[in-house]
Amino acid sequence: MEASRYTKAGSRILIAVAVQAEHDVILQALPDHARQRCDVIIVGVGPASAAARTAAHLATESDRYRMVISAGIGGGFAPHAPIGSIVLANQIIAADLGSETPDQGFLSVDTLGFGRSIISADRRYTTELTSALRASNIPVHVGAVLTVSTTTGSAHTTAALVQRIPDATAEGMEGFGVAMAAELFRLPIMEMRAISNEVGPRDRDSWRIPDALKSLRQATRILAEVL
Numbered sequence: 001m002e003a004s005r006y007t008k009a010g011s012r013i014l015i016a017v018a019v020q021a022e023h024d025v026i027l028q029a030l031p032d033h034a035r036q037r038c039d040v041i042i043v044g045v046g047p048a049s050a051a052a053r054t055a056a057h058l059a060t061e062s063d064r065y066r067m068v069i070s071a072g073i074g075g076g077f078a079p080h081a082p083i084g085s086i087v088l089a090n091q092i093i094a095a096d097l098g099s100e101t102p103d104q105g106f107l108s109v110d111t112l113g114f115g116r117s118i119i120s121a122d123r124r125y126t127t128e129l130t131s132a133l134r135a136s137n138i139p140v141h142v143g144a145v146l147t148v149s150t151t152t153g154s155a156h157t158t159a160a161l162v163q164r165i166p167d168a169t170a171e172g173m174e175g176f177g178v179a180m181a182a183e184l185f186r187l188p189i190m191e192m193r194a195i196s197n198e199v200g201p202r203d204r205d206s207w208r209i210p211d212a213l214k215s216l217r218q219a220t221r222i223l224a225e226v227l
């Protein structure tokens with residue numbers, strides 16, 4: 001959806017994260033001037049919780065905002081998005097919203113005619129933030145960020161996702177929910193993921209959460225300059 005379709009003219013930025021650790025990192029990274037213009041809310045893990053809590057927040061406050069950002073740690077698709085890098089979404093895709101079939105593979109809700117599974121991120125701010133991150137030597141990749149209800153945990157599912165969505169760059173569990181809520185209130189959306197693990201066979205011990213949170217902190221400082 002293009003920016004011209006949005007009608008709200010608030011001045012604040014709403015940043016939606018899944019868990020407390022992400023909230024604390026982002027809030028601490030925001031300089032004072034930016035903290036006065038941003039609200040960081042915890043919306044829980046998964047798209048349903050994220051959609052419900054973001055929409056509940058916006059239901060009474062949407063006129064205050066001009067942008068919603070889904071942010072947090074995420075899985076990166078190799079070789080595009082290594083651990084510690086930042087991924088910005090150009091498209092936010094509900095990757096498991098559809099139907100499995102015995103003969104045609106996965107059919108998205110779009111194909112089934114039940115709704116849609118892709119929301120475009122705000123192009124202008126995503127481009128500006130990408131440039132600013134690159135100028136600060138923070139590794140950043142722009143591509144599709146998938147929202148899943150079940151964290152991908154096998155080589156088979158990873159391969160199937162990449163085959164279906166060749167631009168798959170990162171994976172999280174909240175982006176599409178936050179984006180649906182933002183769109184309901186006609187607000188532009190961005191998604192920013194700091195990569196903690198490679199998407200693939202589940203190995204929780206290999207998740208580098210401190211590295212990802214450090215990247216999230218650095219990227220948030222740059223975000224504050226751009227917004």
Ligand SMILES: O=C(O)c1cccc(C(=O)CC[C@H]2O[C@@H](n3cnc4c(=O)[nH]cnc43)[C@H](O)[C@@H]2O)c1
Pocket residue numbers: 018019021022044045046072073074075076148150151152171172173174196197198199209
């Ligand atoms: O244990 C901690 O210290 C801690 C700190 C920050 C975040 C967490 C989480 O477990 C956050 C869960 C959150 O992470 C996203 N995520 C990360 N990797 C993946 C993935 O490979 N596939 C899907 N989602 C991923 C997701 O958005 C979860 O909500 C723990």
